[in-house]
Amino acid sequence: MLLIGLTGSIATGKSTVSRILASEPHSLPIIDADRLAHAVILPGTPAYRAIVAHFSSTTPNLLYSPDEDPTPSPHGPSINRRVLGQRVFGATEQNQRDIKVLNGIVHPAVRRAMLREVVRAWLAGHWAAVLDVPLLFEGRLDVFCGVTLLVGTSPAVQVQRLLARDAHLTAEDAERRIASQMSVEKKKALADVVVWNDGTVEELEVEIGRFVARMRNGRGWFWTAVMATCWPVTGAVIVWWLLGNWLKRRRRDELLKKEG
Ligand SMILES: CC(C)(COP(=O)(O)OP(=O)(O)OC[C@H]1O[C@@H](n2cnc3c(N)ncnc32)[C@H](O)[C@@H]1O)[C@@H](O)C(=O)NCCC(=O)NCCS
Ligand SMILES: Nc1ncnc2c1ncn2[C@@H]1O[C@H](COP(=O)(O)OP(=O)(O)OP(=O)(O)O)[C@@H](O)[C@H]1O
Numbered sequence: 001m002l003l004i005g006l007t008g009s010i011a012t013g014k015s016t017v018s019r020i021l022a023s024e025p026h027s028l029p030i031i032d033a034d035r036l037a038h039a040v041i042l043p044g045t046p047a048y049r050a051i052v053a054h055f056s057s058t059t060p061n062l063l064y065s066p067d068e069d070p071t072p073s074p075h076g077p078s079i080n081r082r083v084l085g086q087r088v089f090g091a092t093e094q095n096q097r098d099i100k101v102l103n104g105i106v107h108p109a110v111r112r113a114m115l116r117e118v119v120r121a122w123l124a125g126h127w128a129a130v131l132d133v134p135l136l137f138e139g140r141l142d143v144f145c146g147v148t149l150l151v152g153t154s155p156a157v158q159v160q161r162l163l164a165r166d167a168h169l170t171a172e173d174a175e176r177r178i179a180s181q182m183s184v185e186k187k188k189a190l191a192d193v194v195v196w197n198d199g200t201v202e203e204l205e206v207e208i209g210r211f212v213a214r215m216r217n218g219r220g221w222f223w224t225a226v227m228a229t230c231w232p233v234t235g236a237v238i239v240w241w242l243l244g245n246w247l248k249r250r251r252r253d254e255l256l257k258k259e260g
Pocket of ligand 2: 008009010011012013014015016017034134161162164165197198199200201202204
């Protein structure tokens with residue numbers, strides 16, 4: 001099964017691309033890291049307890065009051081993600097420390113949940129699955145993907161779409177969220193395929209259709225049959241390919257370092 005690592009900065013169109021890939025004629029399973037990150041911090045989970053223990057005493061209104069809680073639970077009040085986002089996204093040293101702590105709590109749980117969904121997609125016999133992960137390169141999850149697909153927009157379109165979608169964010173909030181991610185230029189250097197999404201959704205659908213066709217054509221029936229029936233070959237190919245991906249990523253990191 002081909003793992004397609006889908007990434008991009010905030011509001012560049014990952015969910016829109018995911019929707020295209022999930023619907024006819026592609027019908028691919030989508031493993032959405034944002035959705036999983038929300039699920040693993042619900043009341044009663046270990047990540048919830050760790051976040052409350054670390055942030056609640058210094059973050060007013062971190063937890064919803066019972067009458068405002070959008071997802072009431074018998075395990076306790078939900079975390080107000082808007083409030084937590086305001087606490088951790090930003091350029092100050094305190095923000096950097098906070099996001100590190102939050103990532104350290106949430107990311108291992110998300111990775112475990114992702115692995116479970118990948119196995120489920122594979123058992124269901126899909127030819128490919130999409131890992132929709134905003135922090136694919138930052139978390140080095142690209143190493144596990146057969147191909148990485150970056151969705152990009154120009155900065156002006158990105159801010160305009162972000163503010164139109166998330167009306168509660170101010171222009172300053174938007175800039176802070178964008179600033180807490182790797183730059184688009186760097187992501188472009190790390191991605192295998194780049195799709196530019198400054199145009200219409202219809203134009204995006206055509207681009208994605210071309211990308212899927214290329215991926216399908218690249219999968220020879222002979223190797224697919226050998227991999228499906230001969231486990232030692234499958235194991236050897238996976239190890240070989242992981243090593244290749246790791247080396248490719250190292251080369252790209254070195255190039256980026258040289259370019260400063
Ligand atoms: C801070 C939180 C509570 C804010 O929740 P909120 O619902 O307001 O935003 P949401 O989760 O939908 O994220 C929107 C976008 O923000 C960006 N973003 C989210 N987390 C991070 C992060 N740790 N670093 C940089 N950008 C991030 C991504 O582009 C994401 O698509 C939430 O984003 C979170 O728990 N983040 C830490 C976990 C994480 O890294 N999630 C990203 C996928 S693993
Ligand atoms: N080509 C397009 N034309 C017009 N609007 C678009 C286009 N692509 C995406 N949008 C809109 O831009 C907003 C951001 O897109 P989307 O939610 O897909 O981005 P995202 O990368 O998944 O965001 P996030 O990082 O926050 O999860 C949405 O409101 C979406 O409907």
